[in-house]
Amino acid sequence: MQTDNSSMSLRCEETEEDHSGAGGRLRAAWDPSVSGRRVIQRLLGVEKRYAPSPLYVSLIQQEPQRREELAKWMLEVCCNCGCDETVFPLSVSLMDRYLSVTLSAPRSPRCLAAACILVASKLSECDSVTSDALCTNAEYDFLPANLREMERIVLATLRWDTAGVTPQDFLPHFLSSLEDLCGEDSATLRRHSDTLAAMCVCDWRFLGATPSLVAAASLNCALRGLSDGPYSVCSVLAELCRTEPVVLEHYSEMIERALRQRLGSPPAAKGDEMEDERAGTPTDMREIDF
Template structure:
């Protein structure tokens, strides 16, 4: 029983909130989220059917077909990565399974010896280097490129192709690897643009199906990248320097472009790159590093030392080639500057007689010579290189 002068308000029921002819929504003025009157306006809008005629609030009825869902799409890409799972990294069964499964996804043969007749090792070097540059410019994840090279070699072991299709194969392997190991994969349009549109998007799509069929849908391969975190976690010197992991991944990428490491076990390649990175950064003693690496992966120390020496030779050669390219670029820039200066001086030298004749003609026609000003300064010397 309400006291005198008070107004009784009906409690909103389920039938009142959901009428038979559709949903009930309040007017825009009464549905402002976050305002102080939101609770009172919602209470007054959802009233019972018996008191809706006497209520002053306006209601709008609409069906389910008029509802819409808006999704906010952020243009910026989230480059944050999840933290490593401590249970998986510290579990010895994971690395044992990786070692057991790695041979199932390795290239079965050296395809330069018999399968491929039109492709040479230097062509593989060129295409894989191009693939690495694409991954660097697109800021792909570190695990994408090793998996793409694995697809590249396994496909060439299964099917002989033409040398003109080698870059097309590189595009397909990058596309497939990015779909497996990245949250946002590469697109066929981007890959086609990196080939200067020599490879069309339709060709990439068609060859992607061919690639998957020749790989027999075994596309979750084990690479050297998969071992790095597990090895560094089990070594006492693994977490001392944050640059060690980055250097190890860089060496793995460089080794994947070399034909000599095409049939090396991913676990052996991983421990060799880590050992080479520790020597370059002086993280720990050679004996301690070798003992830990052999204990984790069960590889011989002599075999690791052989791979490390080859890696150091490759790195030294790459550095020398890079310095040579920089010197050649500087020399080309200097020659271009000298050529531009020589052409400008030659033009000035050729235009000098015309200016002198025009000046003499103007002086003879306009008045006495002492009243004329020379157009060309007397201290300029026209030198032709």
């Protein structure tokens, strides 16, 4: 039997990309056969399994400062260590899930946060962040031995179920589904959406929202900030993440308000133009005061 070699290739087509978050690592090419609505439905089916408990969410809402400061520190560490963009949201998800079970912070909260970064990096990257780098970023608030012990505690508490679902898991599939509806550059949209989703991960007000809703609202805001005119795919995104358009619109407005607060912009007047209210989305998360 003859085969057509031109229609199928078994080569691993990795490419060397110089991304700011990827550090020039080899990355596999995007495979359209494992993207789109079929994958979105599977992610939607398991995302609630990795959600923090309602009791934990209510406790954090009473005193959100400590979690927000810890999440900001985790973002800073991930940036300093050149981690992949998927490491930060997964590490915060691991921390929230751990605290949902224990409902008490360890003696060194930074050690817990660093252990979650370490686990997330091992899951997401070929060259994971080192324990020495994490201890250095924490100014040796803990030692490598303490970090390894905390890593074992986190894994045991979560029963090794660590591959959680985050907003960054949905973004490429949402973008793939919207490819025919928007003419924006997908790489730029992904970068802006990643920035907004990372901001939501830090912000306690989005703690109870599902990853799919955060991803859809972040992408919706990114599209508004990048398009020249009044352009919206809210209804399509709402259908993709199985929610009502009014709910997605509400979270999109929450993101826009949070973004203005981070950038130090004054609140928009009620009668202002839509473009003024949704002024340009920053391309680099370091431009936002997390």
